[in-house]
Amino acid sequence: MVVGAGIGGLTAAVRLAVGGHRVTVCERAPEVGGKLGLLTRDGFRFDTGPSLVTMPQVFADFFRETGDRLETVLDLQPLDPIAHYRFGDGTTLESCADPFEFRRRVDDAFGGGAGADWAAFWKRAERIWAATYEPFLASALDGPRTLARYATRLRDLAAIAPGRSLRGMATAYLRDPRLRQFVERYATYTGSDPRRAPAALASVPYAELAFGGWYLRGGLRRLADALLARCAEHGVAVRTGTEVTRITADARGVTGVLLADGGRLPADVVVANADATHVYQDLIAVPSAARALRRTTPSLSGFVLLLGVRGRTPGLAHHTVLFPPGELPGSYDAEFDHVFGDPGRPVPDPTLYLSVPDDPAVRPEGHEAWFVLVNAARQGTGRGAVDWRTPGLADRYADLLLQRLAERGYDPGDRLLFREVRTPADLEARTHAVGGAIYGTSSNGARAAFLRPGNRSVVPGLFLVGGSSHPGGGLPLVTLSAQTVAGLVGPA
Template identity: 90%
Template sequence: MSRIDDNRGVAEVVVVGAGVGGLATAARLAAGGHRVTVCERADEVGGKLGLLTRDGFRFDTGPSLVTMPQVFADFFRETGDPLESVLDLEPLDPIAHYRFGDGTELKSCADPFEFRRRIDDAFGGGAGRDWAAFWARAERIWDATYEPFLASTLDGPRTLARYATRLRDLGTIAPGRSLRGLARAYLRDPRLRQFVERYATYTGSDPRRAPAALASVPFAELKYGGWYLRGGLRTLADALLDRCTEHKVTVRTGTEVTRITANGAGVTGVELADGSFLPADVVVANADAAHVYSDLIRVPSAARRLRRTTPSLSGVVLLLGVRGRTPGLAHHTVLFPPGELPGSYDAEFDHVFGDPGRPVPDPTLYLSVPDDPGVAPDGHEAWFVLVNAARQGVGTGAVDWRTPGLAERYADLLVRRLAERGHDLSDRIRFREIRTPADLEAQTHAVGGAIYGTSSNGASAAFLRPGNRSPVPGLFLVGGSSHPGGGLPLVTLSAQTVAGLIGPA
């Protein structure tokens, strides 16, 4: 039994990784009286919530949207000064501006009645009524899954077995149906189905295989709204670091953990790349679960289970310093590829998850262009362009993005696709930076650059991510590759769960 499991008071805690999950866990544990050290291999904190600065531009290289702000409000209130005193959170309307393959446009928003009106105006044919029925089902799915599957610890298949006795809720989440199947059951317009299917990518998944329960993802975004942090989302990482500092957490950047050590009773500490050793009663790994169980501490059974899962998709990102201003450009724009509907979305997922994976020749383009003078020089815009991509590697669902010239050629293609869809930047681009899945893997130890660790492809995959409590006493996992999954609010919820499992001093 580890010291912490034996309830012996203040613990020496080492957090491996200073991403959002690691920093939030560290602050909660330190506020609870534990002595906490965070070790981060990079020179800055933030993990996938990265930042690139160049020539007066500031680019968020990871998430560009905050959803479920109540999760962050809970964290800041429970650890010190409230959210509104430390971050400048602004609601977005539209949350995103969608342009479909036939040129139809839709602007999403958090007002359900207004959004239904916009759907009717865009699509007609009773699409708003169809959406209302789908929305009601998505709300029931949210109510059925939030507490047991998002806000609580998950004990593998046994949790699902217990849940299966609640037949009414089981029928609501329809475990045998895919997100695509659920959308088709309610929505007649193929464009509206494509809108719903996009949310599977929020978990790095294929909507044709992801469970119907992921209808909770669009529900959460549209129920609680999309938000931007003035100055960029990187300010969240800065605020988390400040909260750690307030609670006397020791944060060591440029410090790589190469091994988590344990004996028969549980974890004993971590070994660092410089050969030194940090003793610990508790280790919290804010790192990709596959890397933890295969490289940092060998847990063969856990590593085997992860190898049997489908890794999540990754992404290719262009960061563009752009001259001039673009009239009418929303904070977020989604440009679906041209083509006949339904089915035009299938080619994208066939390339990303295919055998072998391939770069998508005509992908959906996700643009984030903040209207924020703090992220670009006067008269300029900072463009973040994201496309879904197969992870780094070889074989099924993978591409070797290190192939000489591939990244540059693909970036050229994406700039051409932008022009074809109404945003010709050929004379406006001051510079561009390219980020591939290979870059993400190198920077964060995310295996293959898979953004969310494992995908939710499969009936139960979304509910069977690696648990927050590991098989090794005293070792806990936090972050997007562990329960409850990826995305800023879920990662922050995982920190709350881990801190609850460890408990106060």
């Protein structure tokens, strides 16, 4: 039994079916995909979640090991640039997957030996990746005991620089504050604050720039469609519109699930592809796990604008990152003070992330589908939270973001046909992600990135998969999470 049909749940279901298990997936929404959402309007198709595929080898392994190869199922396109960056002083940089070319671009953009600085940082990031991939990303963790065992591997431990933050790592290698700001942005890939996130997260830019950024022709929603088809091929029963309200267990372990319509489905294994806090507080009472989660810092969320735009914008990249103008380059402090403050507050002048695929499948001819994302405090009250349900707040903030886009040279003006707004409250309502925290818990803190809720629960037969559990959020990591869970469950 799999609870939730996000990417982690679907890939886990397929792997378990390949292993001989009879698998049913229950999904409360009318469609599969979880946070990999889709909005269609007036001939436009908007991905409402991830807009970039990284680590394509993870998906290649999955499709090869479960049936037809990736390239026969999905049209994966490499991006160059992966993203176009514009810093506060107007300097621009285009990221790419060729390390030598990227070093040249860094030198051209910043001068002053920035390319050599980047090369030294890149070498350290590569060491961190090598030290962490197998034991921390592609394997199950056993809480603090895993870190204790890892501490005996002194060279690997030295590589990940325990006790140093991502900002500290960037500062140690990179003299140019704009280049430090570039690195610090990657903390948001785990919903974290670069001032508190561990230096080990240098592996995040390494993975993106080493293996490239990719786009799925037709939109990333195609991945969920392909996984649903793969489920059908292997006899997985996928029940949408079916909400699980309780995971049942006895002294020996899980026994099944209860449904909102009063039904019950028996199971000797339950894989929960749901927010870990929701699982341990609402679906099954595990007080020790719930207490541990309350001691963590929840991840940030996102505020999204989906814009239907008439006409074409010359020179617009697939991904554009616009740092606030007039701000001291490299200073992310104001943004993260707002997002993680007590209480959290909407960021008045945030970094703007703009995704505009040049793909006829997602827009009418002669138009553009704009996805605009900013970092945002999660839904709620208190530290790191904003009540996005406050009447008028979402529309006022959407107006402000359109103003900020215009100030930075990306004004749709009278070309704007419509806008759709998605707040952290909307994400919470749609996916049961508590507070709309995209990644469950953040990586804020020296050990936080390595101590996420484990894939194997203390309840026999209960396993967790997805962005709020080990090894973390993002399409490749939740796919690795599913691989780990299938290995823990074993063949039928």
